[in-house]
Amino acid sequence: MKKxxxxxxxxxxxxxxxxxxxxxxxxxxxIIEKRFYGGTCVNDGCTPTKTMVASAxxxxxxxxxxxxxxxxxxxxxxxxxxxxxKDEIVLRSRNGGLHAAEKTPNLDVLFGEATxxxxxxxxxxxxxxxxxxxxxxLIFLNPGAKPFVPEIEGLHDINxxxxxxxxxxxxxxxxxxxxGGNYIGLEFGQMFRRFGSKVTIxxxxxxxxxxxxxxxxxxxxxxxxxxxxxxxxxxxxxGFKQNKSGKITATISVNGEEKKIKCTHVLVAVGxxxxxxxLNLSKTGVATDEKGNIKVNNKxxxxxxxxxALGDAKGGPAFTHxxxxxxxxxxxxxxxxxxxNINDRPVPYCMFTDPQLGRVGLDETEAKKQGLNYKVxxxxxxxxxxxxxxxxxxxxxxxxxxxxxxxxxxxNVLGPEGxxxxxxxxxxxxxxxxxxxxxxxxxxxxxxSESLNNLFITLED
Ligand SMILES: Cc1cc2nc3c(=O)[nH]c(=O)nc-3n(C[C@H](O)[C@H](O)[C@H](O)COP(=O)(O)OP(=O)(O)OC[C@H]3O[C@@H](n4cnc5c(N)ncnc54)[C@H](O)[C@@H]3O)c2cc1C
Ligand SMILES: NC(=O)c1ccc[n+]([C@@H]2O[C@H](COP(=O)([O-])OP(=O)(O)OC[C@H]3O[C@@H](n4cnc5c(N)ncnc54)[C@H](O)[C@@H]3O)[C@@H](O)[C@H]2O)c1
Numbered sequence: 385m386k387k388x389x390x391x392x393x394x395x396x397x398x399x400x401x402x403x404x405x406x407x408x409x410x411x412x413x414x415i416i417e418k419r420f421y422g423g424t425c426v427n428d429g430c431t432p433t434k435t436m437v438a439s440a441x442x443x444x445x446x447x448x449x450x451x452x453x454x455x456x457x458x459x460x461x462x463x464x465x466x467x468x469x470k471d472e473i474v475l476r477s478r479n480g481g482l483h484a485a486e487k488t489p490n491l492d493v494l495f496g497e498a499t500x501x502x503x504x505x506x507x508x509x510x511x512x513x514x515x516x517x518x519x520x521x522l523i524f525l526n527p528g529a530k531p532f533v534p535e536i537e538g539l540h541d542i543n544x545x546x547x548x549x550x551x552x553x554x555x556x557x558x559x560x561x562x563x564g565g566n567y568i569g570l571e572f573g574q575m576f577r578r579f580g581s582k583v584t585i586x587x588x589x590x591x592x593x594x595x596x597x598x599x600x601x602x603x604x605x606x607x608x609x610x611x612x613x614x615x616x617x618x619x620x621x622x623g624f625k626q627n628k629s630g631k632i633t634a635t636i637s638v639n640g641e642e643k644k645i646k647c648t649h650v651l652v653a654v655g656x657x658x659x660x661x662x663l664n665l666s667k668t669g670v671a672t673d674e675k676g677n678i679k680v681n682n683k684x685x686x687x688x689x690x691x692x693a694l695g696d697a698k699g700g701p702a703f704t705h706x707x708x709x710x711x712x713x714x715x716x717x718x719x720x721x722x723x724x725n726i727n728d729r730p731v732p733y734c735m736f737t738d739p740q741l742g743r744v745g746l747d748e749t750e751a752k753k754q755g756l757n758y759k760v761x762x763x764x765x766x767x768x769x770x771x772x773x774x775x776x777x778x779x780x781x782x783x784x785x786x787x788x789x790x791x792x793x794x795x796n797v798l799g800p801e802g803x804x805x806x807x808x809x810x811x812x813x814x815x816x817x818x819x820x821x822x823x824x825x826x827x828x829x830x831x832x833s834e835s836l837n838n839l840f841i842t843l844e845d
Contacts, residue, residue, distance in 0.1 A: 388414045388520040391506060393498045393663065396423030397707035398694035399526035400481050402715060407491035409719050414518055416508050418497040421482035424528050424696075425704040428548045431477055433571055435470045436551075437736050440578035444611075444738065452775055461579045464554045500667040504690070521690050524714065525670070525678060526707070527663060529656035529696040534563075538624035542632050544650045547572065556580045557649040561634055563621055564653035565592035570608065570737050572651060577613050584614040584645060586636060588654075591617050593735070596796060597747045597782070603798055604741065607778050624650065658697040673699065682725035684714050701731045732810050734803030739765075739779045742806025745794025745813060746784050757787045761819065763839040765799040769830040776800045781839050783809060783819070790818035801832050808833045819843065 390406045392399045395417035403415040420427040446459040485493050496510035504523060508516045531546035533539070545553075547568045556579045562569045565587030577583040585592070585608075591601035592608075592615060605615055616638050623635040634645045660676045671679045671687040677699030684692045692714050695707035709729060716722040732744035751758040766777040779799035785792050795809040812822055823840035827833050 385505075385517045385519055386414075388412050388492075388518060390414075390522040390524065391518055391520040392416070392524045392526060393506070394423060394526035394528055394659075394695070394697075395421045395481070395485070395493075396526045396528045396695050397425050397704045398711040398714075399423070399524065400485065401708065402524055402526075402694070402711040403491055403493075404485060404488050405711075405715050406719070407488045410490065411522075412490055414492045414494060414520075415485065416494045416496060416498040416506070416518075418495070418511075420478055421485065421493075422478045423526075425707075426477045426481065427474055428551060430704055432470045432474050432551050433547075433575075434736055435473050436466060436575055437571065437738070439466045439469070440575040441738055443578045443580075448775070461556060463556055463579065466579075467552075467554045470551070497662060499662055499664045500670075501664070503668050503688075505668075522718070523668075523691045525660075525663065525686070525691065525693040525697060526695045527659040527697045529658050529702060531652060532655045532657040533652050534654055536621055536623065538626075539621075539650075539652070542624045542626045542650060543630075544624075544652050546652055550651055558582065559584070559647040560649045560651055561621075561632070561645060561647035562586065562651045562653055564655070565589075565615065565617070566594070566653070567735055568653035569651070570604070570735065572653065573613055574608060574611065574737050577611050581649075582614075584647065585616070586619045586621055587615065587617050588620050589617065593741065596741070596743065597749050599780075599782075600741065600747075600796055600798055603779055604737065607737070607739070607798075610778075656696065656702065658699070660697055675699065682727050683717055684710055684726060701733070703731075703733055706731065730810060730813065732806060734806065736803075739776065739799045740797075740802035742797045742803040743795070744806055744810045745792070747794055747796055748782070748784055751784050751793060756793070758793060759785050759787050759843055761785065761839050761843045763835060763842060767838065768799070768832060768835040770832045770835070771800055773830060774800065781805060781835065783839060785819045785840075785843065790820050791816065792819055792822075799832070805832050805836070808836065820845065 389411035390413045392403050392415040395415055403413050407413040446456045449456050494508055496508040498506050498508050501507045506518045559582040560576050562573050562585045565585045569585055573583045573585050593601050593604050619636055619638045621634050621636050625633045632647050636643050658676045669688040678693035678697050680686055680693050680698045686693050694710035696702040713724045717724055735741040748760055761783045764780045765771040771777045781797045783795045792813045795806050797805045819840040822836050
């Protein structure tokens with residue numbers, strides 16, 4: 385049995401940085417990782433997908449460049465090269481994080497699967513085949529999540545893809561059928577369409593990106609359909625069959641009506657599930673909800689004092705920056721004796737479709753639901769000088785403002801660099817800068833953000 389001051393399970397977006405900071409603060413720390421240092425974001429999430437989205441954008445630009453007067457006569461997609469570039473970037477990032485951790489005094493990095501055997505006692509099945517038992521008063525759980533695979537007849541008999549396994553393809557699928565029309569389904573759907581696949585997306589809800597306002601869903605659907613992606617809303621797959629040559633027939637229910645679709649590959653992108661089962665949390669009194677998410681209070685402490693949960697495994701918004709912020713909250717509270725909680729933070733995000741969808745704060749639906757006194761400012765990208773000049777006028781900017789205080793309550797920007805434009809509005813929200821000031825702010829011409837002047841000029845006082 386080895387005693388530590390702190391043990392961290394999972395080297396994800398919270399665990400890795402927390403381990404280094406605790407060790408540097410003088411705590412004898414161990415971090416246990418069963419797979420790859422850096423977790424989902426670095427190895428199977430943000431880094432590889434955004435790397436491949438960049439390749440897909442290059443393919444898209446090759447098809448669009450004639451409009452800008454540049455004739456690309458012919459181009460081809462080199463999937464092995466796209467994969468190689470992605471693998472190299474992932475490896476560099478993974479190894480960078482690992483080497484920094486291994487060089488940190490006071491920090492032991494263990495590769496293996498951790499499971500609780502008793503109160504604050506952890507057994508690790510080391511990847512080397514050996515076992516090690518550890519104990520600490522402070523334990524941090526950062527086990528992340530994995531793709532959720534629904535029970536659909538025949539799904540387990542076909543060689544379906546997940547957001548993790550699709551990253552290993554070194555060829556372009558002929559016809560990719562995707563279950564789920566949100567982050568993962570749309571980012572991969574557009575990417576593979578641009579690589580040359582035929583793409584069909586099935587979304588169970590009435591509309592894709594169903595957590596956003598209706599006008600966002602409609603515009604996103606229009607943008608994706610313009611690239612010849614087929615989208616079925618209010619649709620579920622009810623069965624799959626694969627023939628000897630590998631071709632798959634999916635039975636789908638569209639608005640209750642049965643239909644058959646033939647495809648070559650199926651990507652399951654219907655959400656993620658926490659990796660908490662293997663932890664054997666009942667041994668240490670940490671409660672989970674019916675989905676396996678770890679229950680925490682607003683300071684991220686679980687039902688067992690001294691054990692904290694960070695990142696995706698606690699449910700709620702599942703983003704890298706939220707997991708990272710969890711680390712900073714826990715660290716500052718425990719080591720710097722601050723009094724921070726997770727309720728006070730904004731939850732911005734960006735969907736990396738092209739154009740991007742950046743979002744922060746309240747949308748129109750939520751403002752209406754809360755009965756707020758609000759106004760909506762909306763500006764089509766077709767009225768944005770920068771968008772016209774660069775030849776991409778898809779989408780719009782939208783902001784919700786408080787009529788009385790003139791404060792910005794939220795923003796959705798579906799457009800080129802939508803994430804960056806949203807972030808400018810987020811900074812205004814954080815600094816309490818009202819929309820009537822932004823209307824007359826001097827922004828450099830002709831930036832996308834300059835059009836925030838015009839966005840708020842659309843509002844009458
Ligand atoms: C395809 C895809 C694209 C994404 N793109 C974005 C994006 O663009 N922007 C964004 O903000 N977010 C994105 N996300 C979400 C983001 O990756 C996660 O929210 C983020 O990685 C936070 O994860 P985490 O810190 O909770 O845990 P993770 O990063 O998942 O790390 C958890 C680690 O714990 C390890 N582990 C689990 N159980 C054990 C155990 N018992 N013992 C030892 N180790 C264990 C796992 O192996 C893993 O390495 C994406 C996700 C996916 C799947
Ligand atoms: N850019 C980013 O920040 C980014 C990118 C990728 C993933 N992520 C994170 O990863 C998480 C998982 O992403 P995701 O897209 O898999 O999940 P999600 O929960 O965001 O979306 C799943 C979609 O699938 C639909 N769905 C559910 N069951 C279905 C079924 N049986 N058939 C058809 N549709 C069905 C849902 O209605 C929903 O629209 C997200 O919560 C997100 O936080 C973030």
